[in-house]
Amino acid sequence: MADTKNELTCPACGSKMEKVLIKHTGFNIDICLNGCGGIFFDNREFKYFDEKAENIKQIEKLTAGKEFIHASESLIRTCPACKSKMVKNYSSANKTIEIDECYICGGKFLDNQELQKIRAEYETEEDRSNAVIEAFVMSLPEVYANEVRQSGLLKGKINWDYVDTQRETLAIEEKIIDVEEFTSHE
Ligand SMILES: [Zn+2]
Ligand SMILES: [Zn+2]
Numbered sequence: 001m002a003d004t005k006n007e008l009t010c011p012a013c014g015s016k017m018e019k020v021l022i023k024h025t026g027f028n029i030d031i032c033l034n035g036c037g038g039i040f041f042d043n044r045e046f047k048y049f050d051e052k053a054e055n056i057k058q059i060e061k062l063t064a065g066k067e068f069i070h071a072s073e074s075l076i077r078t079c080p081a082c083k084s085k086m087v088k089n090y091s092s093a094n095k096t097i098e099i100d101e102c103y104i105c106g107g108k109f110l111d112n113q114e115l116q117k118i119r120a121e122y123e124t125e126e127d128r129s130n131a132v133i134e135a136f137v138m139s140l141p142e143v144y145a146n147e148v149r150q151s152g153l154l155k156g157k158i159n160w161d162y163v164d165t166q167r168e169t170l171a172i173e174e175k176i177i178d179v180e181e182f183t184s185h186e
Contacts, residue, residue, distance in 0.1 A: 003027045003042055008080035011100065011109050012038045012071035017080065020062065022048075024055055030080070031059065036112055037068030040080055043106030050091075051128075052119050059115065068112050073098070081107050091118050092128060093135040 008017040008030045015035025019028040025048050030040040039059070041049070049056055077086045079102035086100040086109065097117050100109040110118075122128040137148050 004030070004081045008040060010035050010038055010071075011040070011077035011080050011086065012036045012073075012075075012111060013069055020058065022058055029059075031062060032068075033062060033066070035069055036071035037063055037066065038071065038112060039110050039115060041108045041110070042081065046108045049115060050118055051125055052123060054119075056115065056119070063112070071111065073111055077109060079105060079107050080109070081105050092121055093131040094121055096121075 007019075009015070010017050010032040013032060013035040015032050017030040017035075017040060018033045020031055021028050025045075027042070027045060029042075029045060032038045048054060049059075076088075077100045078084070079086050082102060082105040084102055084104040086102050086107075088098050089101050091097045091099045091114075097114055099111075099114060099118075101107070122131065137145050140148065
Protein backbone atom coordinates (compact mmCIF):
# COMPACT_ATOMS: atom_id res chain seq x y z
CA MET A 1 0.00 0.00 0.00
CA ALA A 2 1.47 3.31 -1.08
CA ASP A 3 0.59 5.29 2.01
CA THR A 4 1.56 8.95 1.60
CA LYS A 5 3.85 10.16 4.36
CA ASN A 6 3.75 13.88 3.54
CA GLU A 7 1.20 16.30 4.88
CA LEU A 8 -1.34 16.79 2.12
CA THR A 9 -3.12 19.93 1.01
CA CYS A 10 -6.84 19.45 0.47
CA PRO A 11 -7.61 19.48 -3.27
CA ALA A 12 -11.04 21.03 -2.64
CA CYS A 13 -10.41 23.84 -0.15
CA GLY A 14 -6.64 24.20 0.24
CA SER A 15 -6.56 23.42 3.98
CA LYS A 16 -3.93 21.13 5.47
CA MET A 17 -5.31 17.61 5.75
CA GLU A 18 -4.86 15.44 8.82
CA LYS A 19 -3.54 11.88 8.75
CA VAL A 20 -5.75 9.46 10.58
CA LEU A 21 -4.47 5.96 11.29
CA ILE A 22 -7.35 3.58 10.74
CA LYS A 23 -6.67 0.93 13.34
CA HIS A 24 -8.35 -2.08 11.77
CA THR A 25 -6.63 -1.58 8.39
CA GLY A 26 -3.24 -0.36 9.62
CA PHE A 27 -2.95 2.50 7.15
CA ASN A 28 -3.52 6.25 7.17
CA ILE A 29 -6.18 8.15 5.33
CA ASP A 30 -6.13 11.93 4.96
CA ILE A 31 -9.16 13.90 6.13
CA CYS A 32 -9.73 17.64 5.75
CA LEU A 33 -10.80 18.08 9.37
CA ASN A 34 -10.14 21.82 9.54
CA GLY A 35 -11.67 22.67 6.18
CA CYS A 36 -14.27 20.98 4.00
CA GLY A 37 -14.43 17.49 5.53
CA GLY A 38 -13.22 15.79 2.33
CA ILE A 39 -11.28 12.51 2.46
CA PHE A 40 -8.35 11.39 0.33
CA PHE A 41 -7.74 7.67 -0.14
CA ASP A 42 -4.47 6.40 -1.55
CA ASN A 43 -4.48 3.75 -4.24
CA ARG A 44 -6.55 0.70 -3.16
CA GLU A 45 -7.46 2.10 0.28
CA PHE A 46 -10.99 3.05 -0.72
CA LYS A 47 -12.15 -0.54 -1.20
CA TYR A 48 -11.85 -1.10 2.57
CA PHE A 49 -14.53 1.51 3.25
CA ASP A 50 -17.10 1.55 0.46
CA GLU A 51 -19.40 -1.26 1.62
CA LYS A 52 -22.04 -0.92 4.29
CA ALA A 53 -20.60 -3.74 6.38
CA GLU A 54 -17.15 -2.16 6.51
CA ASN A 55 -16.09 -0.16 9.52
CA ILE A 56 -15.99 3.65 9.24
CA LYS A 57 -16.59 4.34 12.95
CA GLN A 58 -13.30 6.23 13.32
CA ILE A 59 -14.12 8.49 10.37
CA GLU A 60 -17.63 9.14 11.65
CA LYS A 61 -16.39 9.90 15.16
CA LEU A 62 -14.03 12.56 13.82
CA THR A 63 -16.51 14.19 11.45
CA ALA A 64 -19.88 13.82 13.20
CA GLY A 65 -21.54 17.10 14.10
CA LYS A 66 -18.64 19.17 12.76
CA GLU A 67 -19.29 22.28 10.68
CA PHE A 68 -17.25 22.04 7.50
CA ILE A 69 -16.77 24.77 4.94
CA HIS A 70 -18.48 24.27 1.60
CA ALA A 71 -16.15 23.49 -1.30
CA SER A 72 -17.23 23.87 -4.93
CA GLU A 73 -17.54 20.39 -6.44
CA SER A 74 -17.46 21.47 -10.08
CA LEU A 75 -13.85 22.71 -10.20
CA ILE A 76 -11.11 20.50 -11.60
CA ARG A 77 -8.97 19.35 -8.69
CA THR A 78 -5.28 18.59 -8.36
CA CYS A 79 -4.24 15.32 -6.75
CA PRO A 80 -2.75 16.11 -3.33
CA ALA A 81 -0.36 13.14 -3.54
CA CYS A 82 1.16 13.48 -7.03
CA LYS A 83 -0.12 16.87 -8.28
CA SER A 84 -1.76 15.46 -11.42
CA LYS A 85 -5.14 16.71 -12.61
CA MET A 86 -7.93 14.63 -11.13
CA VAL A 87 -10.84 13.28 -13.18
CA LYS A 88 -14.51 13.35 -12.13
CA ASN A 89 -16.14 9.93 -12.28
CA TYR A 90 -19.36 8.41 -11.07
CA SER A 91 -18.68 6.14 -8.13
CA SER A 92 -21.10 3.45 -9.29
CA ALA A 93 -23.50 2.33 -12.00
CA ASN A 94 -26.22 4.43 -10.32
CA LYS A 95 -24.52 7.55 -11.65
CA THR A 96 -25.56 9.71 -8.73
CA ILE A 97 -22.33 10.44 -6.87
CA GLU A 98 -19.31 11.94 -8.59
CA ILE A 99 -15.91 11.55 -7.00
CA ASP A 100 -12.46 12.79 -8.04
CA GLU A 101 -9.96 10.19 -9.17
CA CYS A 102 -6.27 10.41 -10.01
CA TYR A 103 -5.35 8.13 -12.90
CA ILE A 104 -1.64 8.58 -12.22
CA CYS A 105 -1.33 7.43 -8.59
CA GLY A 106 -4.79 5.88 -8.13
CA GLY A 107 -5.86 8.27 -5.37
CA LYS A 108 -9.51 9.12 -4.79
CA PHE A 109 -10.98 12.24 -3.18
CA LEU A 110 -14.49 12.27 -1.71
CA ASP A 111 -16.30 15.37 -0.55
CA ASN A 112 -17.85 15.49 2.89
CA GLN A 113 -20.64 12.86 3.27
CA GLU A 114 -19.99 11.25 -0.12
CA LEU A 115 -18.54 8.17 1.56
CA GLN A 116 -21.76 7.70 3.55
CA LYS A 117 -23.86 8.16 0.39
CA ILE A 118 -21.81 5.62 -1.57
CA ARG A 119 -22.12 3.09 1.26
CA ALA A 120 -25.88 3.57 1.40
CA GLU A 121 -26.33 2.74 -2.29
CA TYR A 122 -26.03 -1.05 -2.18
CA GLU A 123 -26.41 -3.68 0.51
CA THR A 124 -23.52 -5.85 -0.61
CA GLU A 125 -20.56 -5.98 -2.98
CA GLU A 126 -22.55 -8.44 -5.09
CA ASP A 127 -25.45 -5.97 -5.46
CA ARG A 128 -22.95 -3.33 -6.53
CA SER A 129 -21.39 -5.49 -9.24
CA ASN A 130 -24.82 -6.68 -10.40
CA ALA A 131 -25.75 -3.03 -10.91
CA VAL A 132 -22.75 -2.65 -13.22
CA ILE A 133 -23.88 -5.68 -15.24
CA GLU A 134 -27.46 -4.42 -15.34
CA ALA A 135 -26.28 -1.02 -16.61
CA PHE A 136 -24.38 -2.81 -19.37
CA VAL A 137 -27.41 -4.95 -20.24
CA MET A 138 -29.58 -1.82 -20.40
CA SER A 139 -27.24 -0.42 -23.04
CA LEU A 140 -27.96 -3.41 -25.32
CA PRO A 141 -30.89 -3.44 -27.77
CA GLU A 142 -34.05 -4.79 -26.10
CA VAL A 143 -33.96 -8.21 -27.78
CA TYR A 144 -30.46 -8.98 -26.50
CA ALA A 145 -31.10 -7.42 -23.12
CA ASN A 146 -33.95 -9.86 -22.51
CA GLU A 147 -31.83 -12.78 -23.61
CA VAL A 148 -28.99 -11.81 -21.27
CA ARG A 149 -31.46 -11.38 -18.40
CA GLN A 150 -32.99 -14.81 -19.01
CA SER A 151 -29.57 -16.44 -19.18
CA GLY A 152 -29.20 -15.83 -15.44
CA LEU A 153 -26.09 -13.72 -15.94
CA LEU A 154 -27.28 -11.15 -13.46
CA LYS A 155 -27.22 -13.66 -10.64
CA GLY A 156 -23.56 -14.45 -10.94
CA LYS A 157 -20.38 -13.47 -12.65
CA ILE A 158 -20.70 -12.05 -16.11
CA ASN A 159 -19.88 -14.51 -18.89
CA TRP A 160 -17.83 -12.36 -21.26
CA ASP A 161 -17.67 -15.04 -23.95
CA TYR A 162 -21.44 -14.98 -24.11
CA VAL A 163 -21.54 -11.18 -24.23
CA ASP A 164 -18.89 -11.09 -26.98
CA THR A 165 -20.97 -13.50 -29.04
CA GLN A 166 -23.96 -11.21 -28.60
CA ARG A 167 -21.90 -8.23 -29.71
CA GLU A 168 -20.65 -10.06 -32.80
CA THR A 169 -24.17 -11.13 -33.76
CA LEU A 170 -25.30 -7.57 -33.28
CA ALA A 171 -22.52 -6.23 -35.48
CA ILE A 172 -23.40 -8.72 -38.24
CA GLU A 173 -27.11 -7.84 -38.10
CA GLU A 174 -26.33 -4.14 -38.31
CA LYS A 175 -24.35 -4.82 -41.48
CA ILE A 176 -27.28 -6.78 -42.95
CA ILE A 177 -29.62 -3.87 -42.22
CA ASP A 178 -27.15 -1.49 -43.88
CA VAL A 179 -27.04 -3.68 -46.98
CA GLU A 180 -30.84 -3.96 -47.09
CA GLU A 181 -31.28 -0.21 -46.85
CA PHE A 182 -28.73 0.30 -49.54
CA THR A 183 -30.33 -2.21 -51.95
CA SER A 184 -33.91 -1.03 -51.31
CA HIS A 185 -33.03 2.40 -52.70
CA GLU A 186 -32.03 1.01 -56.05
ZN1 LIG B 1 -10.84 20.58 2.28
ZN1 LIG C 1 -2.27 11.34 -7.86
